[in-house]
Amino acid sequence: MRFSKALSPLAAAATVLTAFAAAADDQLPQLPVLGAPRPDGIALQTPFTALAREVVFLDNLLLWIIVPITIFVTALLIWVIIFHNRRANPEPARFTHNTPIEVAWTVVPALILLFIALFTFPALRHQQIMPEADVTIKVTGLQWYWDYEYVDHGVQFSQFMLEREELADYGYTDDLYLLATDTAMVVPVGRNIVLQVTAGDVIHSWTIPAFGVKQDGIPGRLAELWFNAEEEGIYFGQCSELCGINHAYMPITVKVVSEADYIAWLERQGADLANVPDWMEQHIQVAATN
Numbered sequence: 450m451r452f453s454k455a456l457s458p459l460a461a462a463a464t465v466l467t468a469f470a471a472a473a474d475d476q477l478p479q480l481p482v483l484g485a486p487r488p489d490g491i492a493l494q495t496p497f498t499a500l501a502r503e504v505v506f507l508d509n510l511l512l513w514i515i516v517p518i519t520i521f522v523t524a525l526l527i528w529v530i531i532f533h534n535r536r537a538n539p540e541p542a543r544f545t546h547n548t549p550i551e552v553a554w555t556v557v558p559a560l561i562l563l564f565i566a567l568f569t570f571p572a573l574r575h576q577q578i579m580p581e582a583d584v585t586i587k588v589t590g591l592q593w594y595w596d597y598e599y600v601d602h603g604v605q606f607s608q609f610m611l612e613r614e615e616l617a618d619y620g621y622t623d624d625l626y627l628l629a630t631d632t633a634m635v636v637p638v639g640r641n642i643v644l645q646v647t648a649g650d651v652i653h654s655w656t657i658p659a660f661g662v663k664q665d666g667i668p669g670r671l672a673e674l675w676f677n678a679e680e681e682g683i684y685f686g687q688c689s690e691l692c693g694i695n696h697a698y699m700p701i702t703v704k705v706v707s708e709a710d711y712i713a714w715l716e717r718q719g720a721d722l723a724n725v726p727d728w729m730e731q732h733i734q735v736a737a738t739n
C-alpha cells in the first residue's frame with residue numbers, strides 16, 4: 450500500500466485530497482457492517498439486493514443438481530473398480546456399442562443443462578439490462594486504488610485501503626483490515642444505482658458480493674452494472690481481477706444511507722445540485738425549509 454502510494458505522486462496527491470472527504474464521511478450516521486466475509490463463513494454472503502438473492506438461489510439450485518450427479522458418478526466408479534477389474538472379471542466383454550445408453554448419456558445431460566439455463570438466462574438478463582438510473586457513478590480501477598465520479602454532480606474522489614493503524618481513526622474495527630478504505634462510495638438505499646466501470650491502466654474488477662454484482666473494468670471501455678441495495682449499512686468488496694503486485698490491497702467500501710443522508714453527504718462534497726431528479730429535489734427543499 451505504502452509502496453503503491455510511493456509509486457505514483459499523483460496517487461499520493463489524491464490521497465491527501467481525499468483525507469478531507471473521509472473526514473466529511475464521519476458525519477454519516479453510524480452504520481452496521483452488513484456486507485463482509487465472516488471468519489467461519491462457508492457460504493455466499495447474505496444477499497442485500499434482488500440480484501444477489503437470485504445468485505444465492507442459483508447457487509443452491511446447482512448444488513442440488515451437482516451433488517446427486519457426483520454421488521452417481523462416484524458409485525459407478527466404485528462399481529467398476531470392484532466388479533470389473535482384471536481379477537474379478539478375467540474374461541472381458543468385447544462389445545463396443547450400446548445405443549440406448551449412448552442416447553441416454555447424451556440426452557440426459559442436455560436436459561439437465563437446459564433446465565439450468567431456464568434459471569441462469571433470466572438471472573443474466575436481470576443483471577445485464579440496466580434499469581433507469583437514480584444515481585450514475587463512474588468507477589475507474591487503477592494500480593492500486595479506485596476512482597469514483599458522480600457524473601451528474603461533479604463529485605470525484607479516490608479510494609485507498611486503510612493501514613491497520615488507521616482503521617480506528619475511520620471508525621472501523623481491526624478485523625476489517627484489507628477491506629476498509631479511506632473513502633466510501635455513498636449511495637441512497639432503495640434506489641437504482643448504475644455504475645460505469647472502466648480502468649486506467651490494466652484490467653481490474655469491481656464487486657460487492659452482498660449485492661451480487663461484479664464487473665471487469667477494462668481500459669478504453671465503459672461497462673455497466675447496477676444494483677438496488679435494500680438496507681442501510683456498510684458493504685465491502687475487493688478487486689477481483691489480478692492486476693499486479695498490490696491487487697490484494699485495493700478493496701472497495703460502499704456505504705448505503707438514507708436519501709436525506711445521501712444528499713447531505715453530496716452537499717458536503719461540494720456537489721453540483723443544480724439539476725437533480727424529483728426524488729432528490731424533495732429532500733433538498735425539506736433541508737432548505739428546516
Ligand SMILES: [Cu+2]
Pocket residue numbers: 590591593652653654688689690691692696699
Ligand atoms: Cu485491481
